[in-house]
Amino acid sequence: MKEIDALNLPEDVRYAEDHEWLRPSEDAARIGISDYAQDQLGDIVYVELPAVGRRLTKGEEFGTVESVKAVSSLYMPVGGEVTAVNEQLAEAPELVNTDPYGQGWMIEVKVTDVAEVAALMDRAAYLKALGG
Amino acid sequence: MNSDPRTTVLYPRHRDAGANMGDFGGYRMPLWYPAGMRREHRAVIMGAGLFDTSHMAVVTVVGLGAHALLQRTFSKDLDRAGAGGGPLADGRCAYGAFLNPRGHVIDDAIVCRRGPEDFFVVVNAGMGPTVAGHLVAVADAAGPLVSDFSDQVAKLDLQGPASARILGRLLEAPERAFQGLGYFAFKGHFDPRHPDAEVVLLDDGTPLLLSRTGYTGEFGFELFVAPDRAPGLWDRLLTAGAEYGLIPCGLAARDSLRAGAVLPLSHQDIGDWLFIHHPWFFALPLAADGRTFTKDFIGAAALLEGAAGAPHTLAFVGRDPRKVGTGPDTRVLDERGRSIGVVLTCATDTAIGWVEGRIVSLASPGRPEGFDPKGLSCGFVRVRKPLPAGTPLVLEDGRRRIEVVVTADIRPDRTARRPMTQMWG
Structure with a gap:
């Protein structure tokens, strides 16, 4: 298990309590799971993602991530319409472990309400939530 | 605990x-x-x-009456567990289970024979006191010395x-x-x-x-x-x-x-139900007729009397790595969608995959070039009727359903039984 100070927690994303991250952008925001989440889950063997075009509200399940331990739900950090999913994860789910903020991204969404993005945690707040 | x-x-x-x-x-x-x-x-x-x-526990059973005590309590017949159906020899081990009088599993174990009245018994984590206590309760007052050796x-x-x-x-x-x-x-x-x-x-x-x-x-x-x-x-x-x-x-x-090697986890795949109709039939002292036992032991009568109505534990393999949960909230559905049992174990063997209708392992001699499987879910279900290998089933855990088939074996080309001479030198 990674020590808290060994976690990769970039500054350019915002974090949700359920350990998803969101990288804000003009067109579409990318969403994935944090380094802490992938470390806790262990080797990821399967990722299930929603269909492009689905509209989901904040807190709604958008997919599942399957690890050695269990099948875990993925929750929307904000509401929005799914505009893209990472097709690479079907063949290489381990990208979520090896590059959680890069090639291991999961979905892109068109955010419904930007206020929900502002309400997410920054790096310092997330680190504090993790007990660091 | x-x-x-x-x-x-x-x-x-x-x-x-x-x-x-x-x-x-x-x-x-x-x-x-x-x-x-x-x-x-x-x-x-x-x-x-x-x-x-x-974390595993070791119980020693030593002294006059040790063999008789294990014959009375252990599901394997130590007088027939050796080479060619003879007695288990010194320096040899046998796999079986300790049952209660209802025929349910207290724990599974490997019994190792050091001498005619000198055994050590390897049981599961935390089970040393339970198994030792059971053996002491069954033994005569002048019986063998039973010791929980786990901490040593x-x-x-x-x-x-x-x-x-x-x-x-x-x-x-x-x-x-x-x-x-x-x-x-x-x-x-x-x-x-x-x-x-x-x-x-x-x-x-x-x-x-x-x-x-x-x-x-x-x-x-x-x-x-x-x-x-x-x-x-x-x-x-x-x-x-x-x-x-x-x-x-x-x-x-x-x-x-x-799981891929079709081995049970005690208290999950075997447990508080009749220890019969499962892939580990070799742990029972079955006679040549396949229906009676070669010795009497605690739990034997309950197994034989209850066999007709007892559930069947079967190995299964899935189509891909996806798993379902396990336990009482799961369901096993037959081809007509009827609920016939529960999932006991569901794990992903990450070294195997389907190739042209066959399960192939990373260690299989005939594996395709560059074979890099994602793994297959596999494990055990407990259902109320016997089903032949190849029977399709659906496993459900409330979140997801996966399609699996009943199978006689899971990961092919395993090496456990290879002769020493092949693996050394």
Whole structure:
């Protein structure tokens, strides 16, 4: 298990309590799971993602991530319409472990309400939530 | 279990290695190391893996009446568990279970015979007091001495086809130690004061009890050693094994390897129900007719009387790595969608995949070039009727449904039974 100070927690994303991250952008925001989440889950063997075009509200399940331990739900950090999913994860789910903020991204969404993005945690707040 | 989990003597090694820890059988144990379960699982198939299994318990049964006590309590017939159906020989082990009078499982065990009235019995984590207590309760007042030896021994499992070559580098006399050490044979002793302690020694003089057993389906050893010698042995094995791909492995890989090898987890795949109609029929003293037993033992009458109405435990394999949960909230559906049972184990064997209707492993001789499987879910279901291999089933856990088939075997080309001569030298 990674020590808290060994976690990769970039500054350019915002974090949700359920350990998803969101990288804000003009067109579409990318969403994935944090380094802490992938470390806790262990080797990821399967990722299930929603269909492009689905509209989901904040807190709604958008997919599942399957690890050695269990099948875990993925929750929307904000509401929005799914505009893209990472097709690479079907063949290489381990990208979520090896590059959680890069090639291991999961979905892109068109955010419904930007206020929900502002309400997410920054790096310092997330680190504090993790007990660091 | 008690409130605070216990730790094994190797706990500092796991912590320093950065293992993700979890609680199992009352112990704080490594689930996986930074390499991850997938690499750990594959290391055991292709090279070797090292497991801390010091959480397991050992009960000794020694003295006049020891054999009779085990014949009365253990499901395997020790008088017919040896080569050619003869008695279990000295230096040999047998797998079976201890049952209560209702025919339910108290725990499964490997009984190892040191002499006609001298046995040691390896049971599951935290089960030492329960099994020892059961044996004492059954024994006559003047019976054999039954002792829970668990805290006086540590156990390391070295598993995988390179195990003999790795261990051979640390043994004082590997040729002698490996000579005649067939599947389910053992030699030596971990207590320096025991006369057998001279039989298997490391080159630094550490005595070992060396056993050709394990819980992965792959070739390898269980190494019983005095607790104060365990950390040194752990370190030396990892150093000696590095060039063979040896890495430390956690309980997650242990679970996926044993599921793929069709081995049960006690209190999950066998437990508080009749110990009959399951893939481990060899643990029962079945007579040639397949319906009666060659000896009487505690639980036997209940098994025979209840057999007709008892549930059936079957191995299954899925189409891809996707799993479902396990336990009473799961459902097993037959072809007509009728609920016929529950899921007991569902793990992903990450070394196997389907190739043209056949399960192929990373170790299969005929595997396609560049074969890099994502793994297949597999495990056990308990259903109310017998079903032949190939029967399709749907498993449901409230979140997802997966399609699986009943199977006689899961991971092909396993190495556990390979002759020593093939794996050494």
